[in-house]
Amino acid sequence: AQSVTQLDSQVPVFEEAPVELRCNYSSSVSVYLFWYVQYPNQGLQLLLKYLSGSTLVESINGFEAEFNKSQTSFHLRKPSVHISDTAEYFCAVRPSGAGSYQLTFGKGTKLSVIP
Amino acid sequence: SQTIHQWPATLVQPVGSPLSLECTVEGTSNPNLYWYRQAAGRGLQLLFYSVGIGQISSEVPQNLSASRPQDRQFILSSKKLLLSDSGFYLCAWRGRQVPSLYGYTFGSGTRLTVV
Structure with a gap:
């Protein structure tokens, strides 16, 4: 079984400042990793994912995450946040491979960008 | 392209009343x-x-209970709602072929308030 820990439930940050949202996972098998974003009263949208290859993955809106196998982490970063980045962010993990596996989600981190 | 529909968007129901939330997916099998x-x-x-x-x-x-009467239809039901059933309900789908194999696509959610 897998588990995901998002260490911070809320992260306030000033506009244009950098941010890091932390995610650690636990698994006895190799995994795929995901970050989802949820804007208020909306469903979750896939932000980025790590399947294999380069450990640094990027999204189209400036976020990036780095898979660190030794530290079992997949922290999400952005060098300069915008007001529009205010949302809740969920880290998720599932076993690698094409089987019918379920995603396991963290409890989420609410990012509040302060003008 | 694949789309997922979830309705209603919001719902206020009295305790003890029944519930039916519907989710349908298009563009995949x-x-x-x-x-x-x-x-x-x-x-x-x-x-x-x-x-x-x-x-x-x-x-x-x-x-709660769920049913899948058709391939792309998923229904969440309750015979008698409790106050503790209040929450934001999300439907999601995952395909069986790349690229939809690796992550979930979420609907826009239903905000249920039991009063």
Whole structure:
């Protein structure tokens, strides 16, 4: 079984400042990793994912995450946040491979960008 | 392209009343389908998932049930709502072929308030 820990439930940050949202996972098998974003009263949208290859993955809106196998982490970063980045962010993990596996989600981190 | 529809967007129901939330997926066949509930401070809780018509797996025993009468239709029901059923309900699907194999696509959610 897998588990995901998002260490911070809320992260306030000033506009244009950098941010890091932390995610650690636990698994006895190799995994795929995901970050989802949820804007208020909306469903979750896939932000980025790590399947294999380069450990640094990027999204189209400036976020990036780095898979660190030794530290079992997949922290999400952005060098300069915008007001529009205010949302809740969920880290998720599932076993690698094409089987019918379920995603396991963290409890989420609410990012509040302060003008 | 694939799309997922979930309705209604908001619902206010009295305690003891029945519930029916519907989710449909277009543009794919034989998807895996999921119902999640999101309650304040509790992250995403997987309620049910289905790998095919009539095949339902329950993750958490509770006052709710799910059905999959058609390949791309997933229904969440209750005979008698409890106050604790209030929350944000999300439907999601996952395909069986790349690229939809690796992550979930979520609907826009239903905000249920039981009064």
